[in-house]
Amino acid sequence: MTATAVPERVTARPPAPARGPRGRATLYWIAKHAVAIALAIMFLGPLVFIGLTAVMSDQQALTSQLWPTTWNWDNFSDIFEKAPLLTWIRNTLMYSLLATAFMLLSSIPVAYALARFRFRGRKLAFLLVITMMMLPPQVVAVPVYLVWARFHLTGTLWPLIIPMLLGDAFSIFLLRQFLVTIPREYSDAARVDGCGEFRTLIRVILPMARPAIAAVALFQFFYCWNDYYGPLLYAGTDLDNWTLSLGLAAFRSVHRVQWNLTMAATVLAMAPVIVVFFFAQKVFIEGVKLTGVK
Amino acid sequence: MAAITLGNRLRPLAYLSPWLIGFAVFFVYPLISTVYFSFQRYDLFTLEPVGLLNYEYFLKDEAAWTSIRNTLWLVVVMVPLRVVFGLGVAQLITRLKAGAGIFRTIFYLPSLVPLVAGTLGFVYLLNPSTGPVQAMLGAVGVQSPDWFGDPAYSKWGLTLLALWSVGDLMVIFMAALLDVPKQLYEAAALDGATGWRQFVHITLPVIRPVLMFAAVTGVIQTLQYFTQAMVAARVASGATDSAGSVFTPGYPDQSTLTFPEWLFQQGFRDFAMGYACVLALILFAVSMVFTLILLRQFRGFAEEES
Numbered sequence: 001m002t003a004t005a006v007p008e009r010v011t012a013r014p015p016a017p018a019r020g021p022r023g024r025a026t027l028y029w030i031a032k033h034a035v036a037i038a039l040a041i042m043f044l045g046p047l048v049f050i051g052l053t054a055v056m057s058d059q060q061a062l063t064s065q066l067w068p069t070t071w072n073w074d075n076f077s078d079i080f081e082k083a084p085l086l087t088w089i090r091n092t093l094m095y096s097l098l099a100t101a102f103m104l105l106s107s108i109p110v111a112y113a114l115a116r117f118r119f120r121g122r123k124l125a126f127l128l129v130i131t132m133m134m135l136p137p138q139v140v141a142v143p144v145y146l147v148w149a150r151f152h153l154t155g156t157l158w159p160l161i162i163p164m165l166l167g168d169a170f171s172i173f174l175l176r177q178f179l180v181t182i183p184r185e186y187s188d189a190a191r192v193d194g195c196g197e198f199r200t201l202i203r204v205i206l207p208m209a210r211p212a213i214a215a216v217a218l219f220q221f222f223y224c225w226n227d228y229y230g231p232l233l234y235a236g237t238d239l240d241n242w243t244l245s246l247g248l249a250a251f252r253s254v255h256r257v258q259w260n261l262t263m264a265a266t267v268l269a270m271a272p273v274i275v276v277f278f279f280a281q282k283v284f285i286e287g288v289k290l291t292g293v294k
Numbered sequence: 295m296a297a298i299t300l301g302n303r304l305r306p307l308a309y310l311s312p313w314l315i316g317f318a319v320f321f322v323y324p325l326i327s328t329v330y331f332s333f334q335r336y337d338l339f340t341l342e343p344v345g346l347l348n349y350e351y352f353l354k355d356e357a358a359w360t361s362i363r364n365t366l367w368l369v370v371v372m373v374p375l376r377v378v379f380g381l382g383v384a385q386l387i388t389r390l391k392a393g394a395g396i397f398r399t400i401f402y403l404p405s406l407v408p409l410v411a412g413t414l415g416f417v418y419l420l421n422p423s424t425g426p427v428q429a430m431l432g433a434v435g436v437q438s439p440d441w442f443g444d445p446a447y448s449k450w451g452l453t454l455l456a457l458w459s460v461g462d463l464m465v466i467f468m469a470a471l472l473d474v475p476k477q478l479y480e481a482a483a484l485d486g487a488t489g490w491r492q493f494v495h496i497t498l499p500v501i502r503p504v505l506m507f508a509a510v511t512g513v514i515q516t517l518q519y520f521t522q523a524m525v526a527a528r529v530a531s532g533a534t535d536s537a538g539s540v541f542t543p544g545y546p547d548q549s550t551l552t553f554p555e556w557l558f559q560q561g562f563r564d565f566a567m568g569y570a571c572v573l574a575l576i577l578f579a580v581s582m583v584f585t586l587i588l589l590r591q592f593r594g595f596a597e598e599e600s
Contacts, residue, residue, distance in 0.1 A: 029391065033390065033392065036390055036393070036397050039383065039401065046412075046415050047403075047407070047415075049419055050415045053418065061424070064424045064426070064429040066429055106313070107313075109310075109312070110313040113305075113306050114310075117305065117306040119306040125310065125313075128317060132321055134511075134514050134585040135321070135578070135581065136517055136577055136581055137518065138557050138558065139324075139574045139575075139577050139578040140324035141557070141562075141570075142328060142331060142567050142571050143324035143327035143331065144324050146327075149338075163320060165312065166315050166319065167312045228410050228520075229521060229558075232524075232558075233562060245408060245409075248411060250528070251414075253528065253532050259424065263415070266411045266414050266415055269411045270411045273407065274406070277403065277406050281402075284406070285398075285465055288462050288465040288466060291466070292507060292508075
């Protein structure tokens with residue numbers, strides 16, 4: 001997918017008449033790229049306008065002007081006074097980091113067993129993983145909620161973090177899809193060298209599976225960072241337990257603030273995702289490919 | 295020797311144990327429990343068996359049926375549009391000679407934007423009083439609809455949001471398009487088939503499994519559609535939902551009320567937990583049907599070895 005050089009220097013001489021095959025190819029080339037540029041504007045437009053509104057003054061946010069007349073960068077510090085954003089960021093980070101660490105700890109061995117070990121019921125186990133992955137979280141919500149209520153953990157984010165110690169179906173699925181593509185010869189060779197099953201996993205398989213592990217870790221981290229349903233169900237009404245998503249959704253109405261500050265908070269929630277994406281684009285793209293059928 | 299074979303037999307069990315416990319605690323137990331609660335009236339304080347009352351109530355619950363119609367609308371309109379648009383964008387990028395990498399980055403980026411943030415952004419961008427979209431349309435004399443405030447347009451507003459974040463589908467389709475054997479196109483070109491006819495007779499048949507897969511997983515995801523509808527309704531209505539919980543999802547006029555939202559509302563805002571379990575079982579049954587289709591149609595998905 002590397003960008004190649006422009007095949008024809010259309011600017012060097014006037015385009016040939018549209019009739020000829022060469023002229024038609026040129027027109028086609030222009031049309032394709034024009035559509036791509038138009039789409040790019042549509043995909044980027046919302047992000048640009050969110051950013052522009054985030055630095056508008058309070059007065060200007062009430063108008064329909066598109067370009068900021070003054071650039072109010074202190075909007076980004078003002079939002080921290082309007083709402084307990086720091087607390088929300090801290091909670092969100094705790095949720096995302098712990099959930100990701102727990103998920104890796106529990107899901108890697110499961111995925112490895114499903115990809116490598118031969119045992120009765122292996123296929124069934126994998127089908128059940130897929131079934132769990134497809135299960136809407138709302139289906140089992142009532143009894144699960146009641147269990148956490150019995151442990152007095154509703155009103156906290158722990159009901160979202162602790163289950164990650166017991167494996168995450170999507171991550172197991174994705175890791176397994178990658179691990180089956182590693183040729184058996186590698187683990188066989190390790191075994192010949194006297195490595196036990198566990199050491200083979202740690203020393204041989206894990207280093208090779210680094211791209212897939214990076215992908216599930218990033219997906220899990222951002223799933224938690226973006227999660228709204230989970231915190232809405234469990235975090236309760238105490239603002240001190242909220243996450244950024246939860247706070248952001250209520251930001252405008254609860255804090256009676258205008259669009260400019262709401263958009264500033266929106267930029268704040270988006271920023272980490274976008275920054276990480278630019279550094280780890282390949283990890284995301286390869287990870288998404290693993291979720292498809294081959 | 296016996297110890298070694300026993301060890302070999304127990305090893306898969308040891309590796310699988312986190313998930314086996316998770317499966318029992320977060321799937322088997324709650325599912326059985328949900329069936330049990332569906333025959334009870336339960337509001338966190340009193341538990342009372344009521345037989346089939348919850349099921350009978352469902353048949354008369356107009357909001358539930360509205361939410362089913364809305365969810366069905368999203369399945370029938372949003373899912374196919376996403377697949378078609380995602381395929382179109384993927385096809386375009388694979389044909390670009392200049393800047394394909396940059397365009398792929400740009401088109402993929404919005405799908406990573408947090409759902410809450412993206413939804414907030416769209417409600418703001420499309421609001422007809424101060425939104426930039428209206429500002430631009432107004433310049434050419436067009437009045438934009440009140441996307442998230444008019445029941446006739448609110449689901450279309452959500453659909454625009456879903457099309458904006460089509461990037462993940464695009465990546466999957468691009469991988470599939472690049473896997474189509476080049477010889478097929480060359481052979482077709484010799485036979486005089488070009489452009490659109492190549493697309494219909496070669497590209498589509500070859501990538502059909504990938505399209506089907508995207509459609510079925512799209513349906514399953516849409517059955518869970520929650521966050522965007524919830525946030526759009528809340529922000530557009532300007533209602534509060536902190537301690538005083540006066541917010542009811544579905545604004546405007548229940549037009550964005552989805553089935554999972556109604557389940558959530560019944561179970562965790564109105565604490566009709568027994569009734570919520572009836573809704574949960576219906577959601578379970580429908581998503582199981584599509585999961586089974588997925589597993590039957592795509593055996594390659596669970597292939598033993600590659």
